[in-house]
Amino acid sequence: MICVLLLAAGEAWESPAMADLEAHPGVVVLKRCVDVDDLLAAVTSGQADVAVVSLDAPGLDPTSVAHLRRHAVRPVAVTSALADDLDAREHAARLGITALVGRGQLATLPRVVTTVEDVADTRARGDDLSVLDPIAVAAPPAAEAGRLVVVWGPAGAPGRTTVATNLAWELARRDVAVVLADLDPYGGAVAQQLGILDEVSGLLSAARLASAGQLDDRFASVCRSVGDRLAVVTGLPRADRWREVRAAQVEQLLERARGHGQVVVDTGFSLEDDTGSDLGGRPGRNTLTLAALEQADEVVVVGSADPVGLTRLARGLVDLRDLTAGTPVRVVVNRMRSSIGWSEKEIAGMVEGFSRVAGLHFVPEDRPGLDRALVSGRPVADLGDSSLVRALAALADAVLPAHSSGGADRSSGQTRHFRRQFRQVKRAKF
Known part of the structure; x- marks a missing residue:
């Protein structure tokens, strides 16, 4: 059984995503969260396995994603852009989210939710699960770090x-x-x-x-x-x-x-x-x-x-x-x-x-x-x-x-x- 927290931040995909997730065997939506703070408070219960979040949710940042992972909750991002959109991919990579569902792929969301824990394995096999491959974000030129x-x-x-x-x-x-x-x-x-x-x-x-x-x-x-x-x-x-x-x-x-x-x-x-x-x-x-x-x-x-x-x-x-x-x-x-x-x-x-x-x-x-x-x-x-x-x-x-x-x-x-x-x-x- 996969327990899911949902944070859509008012996006139009919330209702169809909710219906698809509840109709999928082995998936239970625990809560629809109103904002990022509500989501972060909900994960501390220890009952959730996956958090489905809007990529553009106000307040969603690398610290929030780290908080999810600290409580063993795996994030899946949903965006209104195409999944291969460079800006969306870079945004997700900066947040530390490796699973991204884009426009026109909402029907695959239940499948991504149930397999997100195997992201590394599926990438190695080359399976297409609408999962984002991490992008190397440009780093500043290497230099000796100061004290x-x-x-x-x-x-x-x-x-x-x-x-x-x-x-x-x-x-x-x-x-x-x-x-x-x-x-x-x-x-x-x-x-x-x-x-x-x-x-x-x-x-x-x-x-x-x-x-x-x-x-x-x-x-x-x-x-x-x-x-x-x-x-x-x-x-x-x-x-x-x-x-x-x-x-x-x-x-x-x-x-x-x-x-x-x-x-x-x-x-x-x-x-x-x-x-x-x-x-x-x-x-x-x-x-x-x-x-x-x-x-x-x-x-x-x-x-x-x-x-x-x-x-x-x-x-x-x-x-x-x-x-x-x-x-x-x-x-x-x-x-x-x-x-x-x-x-x-x-x-x-x-x-x-x-x-x-x-x-x-x-x-x-x-x-x-x-x-x-x-x-x-x-x-x-x-x-x-x-x-x-x-x-x-x-x-x-x-x-x-x-x-x-x-x-x-x-x-x-x-x-x-x-x-x-x-x-x-x-x-x-x-």
């Missing part, structure tokens, strides 16, 4: 965006192609820090293009250029619009950004996974952050150098440990100042007690310099030399030593220095 550096930090505004923005700018100053992506679901501020007039959200544009399978071809349109080497994907215009971005779209965006150069990502603070999002197929709010961390080549964790900030940093490192198994984690203690009363050595001992880190960096407090940078919409390095600029340059040396500005030796020496501290200092208690 993905994700900047994360716990709640309390420890300076994630400041570190991410200035790290990306520092790399771009070294003639390195960099993509800076703002994936903070709680209200990104990268555009404001760089003085970008954010009329259109780059992130939302990228999500729409990814859904349509056009992101590879139109990636440049979602970026704003800052200087010659820095491309910025601006964040959400309002925090409540996080619902419009799904994990698969984030993955496509970051994968495409790697082809452009090195990638720096600014994220949100929360690592909580919304397990209920799978039930209705809707993304969880922290999907953007979690998807970025999952793909990261290195994670830069930012904490504030004060009692509250260090406590949150310690807890955050513990929470992060399970999500970044095997991924290097580098810690930045931000706003370091002598008035706190703790030495760098003592803070190094605390960090070592909670997590193994690839490196530890102290960024000094420079409120006047940051204020001037924010008001002018420029990175701090544009305003002249300072201890803050030198600390950020050392961080860039450590993150991408291949593009060091001559500070690689200093960075490695700093790492050895803190490793000696880790061996000498017992865990500090706060």
